[in-house]
Amino acid sequence: GAVVSQHPSRVICKSGTSVKIECRSLDFQATTMFWYRQFPKKSLMLMATSNEGSKATYEQGVEKDKFLINHASLTLSTLTVTSAHPEDSSFYICSARDRGVYGYTFGSGTRLTVV
Amino acid sequence: GQNIDQPTEMTATEGAIVQINCTYQTSGFNGLFWYQQHAGEAPTFLSYNVLDGLEEKGRFSSFLSRSKGYSYLLLKELQMKDSASYLCALMTGTASKLTFGTGTRLQVTL
Numbered sequence: 001g002a003v004v005s006q007h008p009s010r011v012i013c014k015s016g017t018s019v020k021i022e023c024r025s026l027d028f029q030a031t032t033m034f035w036y037r038q039f040p041k042k043s044l045m046l047m048a049t050s051n052e053g054s055k056a057t058y059e060q061g062v063e064k065d066k067f068l069i070n071h072a073s074l075t076l077s078t079l080t081v082t083s084a085h086p087e088d089s090s091f092y093i094c095s096a097r098d099r100g101v102y103g104y105t106f107g108s109g110t111r112l113t114v115v
Numbered sequence: 116g117q118n119i120d121q122p123t124e125m126t127a128t129e130g131a132i133v134q135i136n137c138t139y140q141t142s143g144f145n146g147l148f149w150y151q152q153h154a155g156e157a158p159t160f161l162s163y164n165v166l167d168g169l170e171e172k173g174r175f176s177s178f179l180s181r182s183k184g185y186s187y188l189l190l191k192e193l194q195m196k197d198s199a200s201y202l203c204a205l206m207t208g209t210a211s212k213l214t215f216g217t218g219t220r221l222q223v224t225l
Contacts, residue, residue, distance in 0.1 A: 034213060043202055043218035044158070049210055057210070093157060097211055103148065104213055106157035 002028050002098040006107025013084055013114055020080045021110045023094035029074040030096035034104075035067075038091040050077045084114040117141040119216035121203055126222045131193050135219045137186045137203030146206040148213070149177050149188045153199050161188065161201075190221075198223045 003026040013019050023033060031052045036044040048069050049057045056069035066088075068080040077096075081088055093109040119139045127133040137147075146165040150158035162170055164179035164186060176189040188201055203216035 032210060036215075041220070043200075044215040046212065046214055049212060051210075091155070095213065103146075103160075103163060103206070103211075108157050109155070111155070 002096070002105040004030070004094060004096050004105045004107045006094055006110060008110060009108060010111045011113070013112070015085055015114055016083055018080055018082045019084055019112060020078055021092055021094075021112075023077050023079075023096070023107045025075045025096050025098075025105070028096075028098055028105075030077070030098070031074060032097045033071060033077040034095045034097075035069060035077075035079050036093045036095065038093065038109075044093065047079075052077075081112065084112070086114045088112065089114045117205060117207070117214055119203060119205060119214065121201075121216045121219045123217065124220045124222070126224060127193055129193055129195060129223055129225055132189065132191050133193060133221065135188045135190070135201050135203075135221065137188070137216055139184045139186075139203070139205055139216070141184075141205055141207055141214075143207040143209075144181065144205065145208070145211060147177075147179055147186050148204040148206065149175075149186075150202040150204060150215075151199050152202055152218075158202055193223050195223050195225075197221065 005024045033050040035047045047062045050069045050071040052071045058064045071077040094107040149161040152158045162177035169178045174191045179186045200218045202218045
């Protein structure tokens with residue numbers, strides 16, 4: 001079945017630095033990917049929709065200059081958290097639209113801790 | 116915008132049946148998903164409804180009423196491993212955006 005590989009699974013960074021998270025579709029072409037963040041004991045909050053070859057569409061309230069999304073190829077989308085602060089600490093997860101019966105394939109998630 | 120509401124927490128006994136409700140308000144409805152999620156892991160697909168009615172898959176069933184903006188997930192013969200969060204999600208729009216509800220944490224007890 002469809003697989004989305006997400007890296008890194010865990011990252012700790014210092015305040016003020018930037019962190020890049022990658023999501024790669026391994027056996028299918030993902031023209032659209034979705035990026036979510038999830039706080040402890042909360043549900044997934046959609047941050048943005050990433051479209052291959054065009055600008056991402058951000059949800060209301062999500063800072064596009066802080067959360068940079070690049071979808072340069074049909075198999076790779078990246079999320080860069082710029083100038084990270086402790087409040088950016090969260091679980092980030094990507095999802096790609098696939099053609100299978102399940103509809104969406106999720107990455108395994110990235111636990112970001114900003115210290 | 117969208118509102119997708121679920122009860123925050125539920126508790127049920129092993130072997131019992133539990134129903135988790137999801138109510139929503141949205142435009143551009145393309146389908147409704149139910150996912151199971153264990154802490155720190157990706158959501159796992161459980162069911163998909165696009166037409167009104169009941170979809171049954173083993174111990175899990177999901178119901179949809181589009182006119183009422185209502186769905187439920189029914190879990191039968193509960194097992195301890197069913198303790199997890201259950202997420203209702205709407206697929207909407209031409210981009211097939213998937214938006215999640217508030218999620219329900221289910222605790223199965225002996």
